[in-house]
Amino acid sequence: MAQKPKLYYFNGRGKMESIRWLLAAAGVEFEEVFLETREQYEALLKAEAFLFQQVPMVEIDGMKLVQTKAIQQYIAGKHNLYGKDLKERAIIDMYVGGTTDLMDIILLHPLLLPEEKKRHIEVIGQKAKNRYFPVYEKVLQDHGEMFLVGNQFSWADIQLLEAILMVEEKCPDILSHFPLLQSFKKRISEIPTIKAFQQPGSQRKPFPDDKYVATVRTVLQMYNKVTLG
Numbered sequence: 573m574a575q576k577p578k579l580y581y582f583n584g585r586g587k588m589e590s591i592r593w594l595l596a597a598a599g600v601e602f603e604e605v606f607l608e609t610r611e612q613y614e615a616l617l618k619a620e621a622f623l624f625q626q627v628p629m630v631e632i633d634g635m636k637l638v639q640t641k642a643i644q645q646y647i648a649g650k651h652n653l654y655g656k657d658l659k660e661r662a663i664i665d666m667y668v669g670g671t672t673d674l675m676d677i678i679l680l681h682p683l684l685l686p687e688e689k690k691r692h693i694e695v696i697g698q699k700a701k702n703r704y705f706p707v708y709e710k711v712l713q714d715h716g717e718m719f720l721v722g723n724q725f726s727w728a729d730i731q732l733l734e735a736i737l738m739v740e741e742k743c744p745d746i747l748s749h750f751p752l753l754q755s756f757k758k759r760i761s762e763i764p765t766i767k768a769f770q771q772p773g774s775q776r777k778p779f780p781d782d783k784y785v786a787t788v789r790t791v792l793q794m795y796n797k798v799t800l801g
Contacts, residue, residue, distance in 0.1 A: 596769035598651035
């Protein structure tokens, strides 16, 4: 029996969460090793566990993969979530790139100074409403299919749902002007593996709290405050 993928990261979302979503959507069980102390991290660095000295890192199929996109592309390709040909893979990469840009804005939020967080929520809402969600609404309208690419469930669908849910946590009414995205969210959420991942007790992580941020700063020795500038 093949070993379960093993995920090395913090006990929180960050860059690993989209990898968790992808594995869960593919119906793949995985194990997690949480980074909790600087000493643990340095021991793994000494053991050359992390190429480029960075996480996320996923042990899978005899490999130790870093670089989020490389990990996601491997998982998506292995589990038939990466289109049927080169053109579809390019389109999936493009759509995933857009949702990644949006989610990176949201991932910044827990690291901001308290007085900047309200303004940042407004930025998240504006970016989602004016730049990103109109694109996917139009894709669904023009494409006329249940899924974003071809007529097959893919990595692009998984990550768009994740992005929608992340934005809704900060801007609950964000889909009010996007009826096709509302239907998309409902439809994709009913896929059994996706539905299971959204249930209490799954390996899906909550929005980062202060304890998570403190752990990341300590392990990675990030003592500077992030500001919006």
